[in-house]
Amino acid sequence: MIGASRNGGGRGLDARGLIKRYSSVAVVRDVDVVVRPGEVVGYLGPNGSGKTTTVRMLTGLTEPSDGTVLHDGRNIYSDLVAFRRRLGYVPEEAHVYPFLSGREYLELVGRLRELPVALLEKKIMSLLELFGILSAADQPISGYSKGMKQKILISAALLHDPDLLILDEPESGLDVTAVLVLRSLITELARRGKAILYSSHIMESVERVCSRVMVLHRGVVVADDSSANLRALMSHDSLEAVFAELVVQDNPDRTASDIADVAAMRA
């Protein structure tokens, strides 16, 4: 693995030796994830590399086959509820209750989080307004665009002011303005002491907002360091080039050319 090794224990999220097997096939192998308060850790990897599986283990939605997940030094599985009270999570897929309106969905989540009604209403209105979807607040989510659903999910993850944020592809479906807002939001939240795990495919975002980057390939962490260190270590001037060297097996230009050739085939 390329990058610095990290010490265990302490505050924030600390997962060690995570393994997940499905029918004896390990899709995640011996993965360590450490996210300290105030830190934004980028979690990169190609499709099917095990990112979402890792994220689901870190949120407690999937139990690891082996390994431990500590939050502030305590195993999250010893009191999953207490851990989730401090967790904000944006999943990869925008699965929400389609028959609820955006406001109703946030009310549901806020009440489940036991937020006082007055505070909850204030937060919901403010978040909807700041994300630019207040006019659609009372429309059913089934009529929302992907970006609008994503804004609802991000709002829901922030409602209870969590200590730990796990964001799985949070930029999915967002427009340029919203992406810029999101990047600034993540930086601001980290500045306020939140520990943030940011799983994404988008190198530019990861490079801009993350203080440290982990690269997962075929279920194994192949790099874990700051973006600058990784660039220096691997003598590349961009994170994209580092990522390409670590995980891209084929020549992308050649693959692209082959795809174009297939598309141009005639009978």
Add this chain to the structure above:
Amino acid sequence: MAAEARRLLTGHFLRRLVDDDLISPNADRHESLAMICGCLASLGLFVSVLISTKYLFNPYQTPSATALSALFDHFLFVSASMTATALVTLLAWDGLAVDARDASVLGAMPIRTRTIVGAKFGALVRFAAMFAGALNLVPSVIAPALMVSKLPIRAWQLPALILAQAVTVTLAAAFGFFAVLAIRGLLHAGLGRALFARVSAAVQAVLLVAVACAFLLLPVVVSRMNRVWLEPQSRAALMAPPLWFVGLQEMAIGHIIADLPQRKMPPRIREAEERATRLYSGARTLFPGLALTAVVKLTAVTLSAILLFAWNNRRMVPPPPATATAGWIRRGFGVTARLVIRQPETQASFFFTLQTLLRSATHRLAIAASLAFGLTASVFAVAVGSATRAGDSVPVTAGVLAVQPVLIAALLIGFRHAVRVPAELAANWAVQVAWAGDTRPHIAGAKAAGALLFIAGPVLALLPFYAVMFNLGDAIAIALCGLAAGAVALETTFMSYRKMPFACGYLPANLKTILPIAFAAFVFFTYQFAHIELAALRSGSAPTLAAVLAGIFLTLRAIDAVRRRTPRPFEFDELPEPPTQRLGLS
């Protein structure tokens, strides 16, 4: 090219109709379809054999008596085919038109709109035909064969009887299918896309309840059909669509049995046979008119359905965005509910229960089915209870009083089932992640919503009925008893429930064991309660009964609170056993 696209799209639409709209997208399609077909075939076989016993065990089966009796059998098969097909069509209500998914996915394809619309229509017709075939195949063959097994018919006459029955029940199924399609199309065309989208779910629920009631009441209706044929003053009932198709069938093959040569028979049987001959001859005069009505009305309904379908789907337009619906009534209700229910998690569960039950198609369906069952059972209750209490000096009957507990119990059974079904399986994570580890406030919220909808709702709806039937004082006493008894029933049904309402994977119950017990308990408790209530009303102690029930409710609640102090672990995403284990093959 268009034909190939139409063929592909028809297959796609048909699969989606069966897979997504009718069977849960997470269920095994083959297993579900095999189970549905098996149930329909065995039900058809059972009913065919059951109604044929009157022919099989009749030592003197005679032609006219058989022809007369066959009228009732034909009515049963025709009505069942018509109402069952209408019911299934109603279940697929949202899939009965080119919808938003089609517009967004296929709208960008180089396919003509009419090809897509034609494929959709073709898929719907195939879907209805498949269902009608599975429902009617066995009875169409077995019932005529058993009916004439002891009669001296010619070789070609049995196939003619089978064919006539198959054609008639298929036409009846077509009428049921096209009638639903035409009603939907008419509403869509009349109200416009936006307004229709708002009322569609309510219309579906109302039609479901009405057709399900008609289906469940079939045995009662069939047993009273003799009046229609034999009493001229009852012939207003000839307006009933199933009778048109019975007339059509009798026109085609009625003479085969009725005109069979009479054999030597004892005088008593001969007398009955002569009476049956007279009665059937009288009914025969009605068949041409009924047959003509069947043909005309079926053609009209079919053409209307096709034209309305074509008109409504002439453009592939994505549905307009839903308008804001947070009116002052809803806001007022929300504020009131929040004042009554203080705990945030209980509030969350209360509102989520109301939203899910009223807006989720699956849950609405469960409630509509239980309401239909409740209404049907209420009709039975009134009929049975009134008959046994006819000589009473007090104008209160146990049957009439049973309407309230029957309705509440049926709705609570539906509600108890509905809470086990996830509101949206893929979105369960949201509740799972936000859950604070205690199911009690969630179950309390769900129960509060259930009490509002399924106890207070029916009690208030029946209050004017009882006030008119009896007097306001008795009606209030009955309402109080209903509220208290409903609360006891709700508390009892939730005693064993330990999961998160609407947010856990659905595990099917063992209906073979539960259903007979539940049905027996339902009949026993509702009727016993009605009799106790009747005695209390007669003795003027109805308020005492309500107080006793309230005491039982509070006791049950206290017991439940103690039992729930120790939380039991449960899985949000618990999976059902694989089919091999359910069948005991592993």
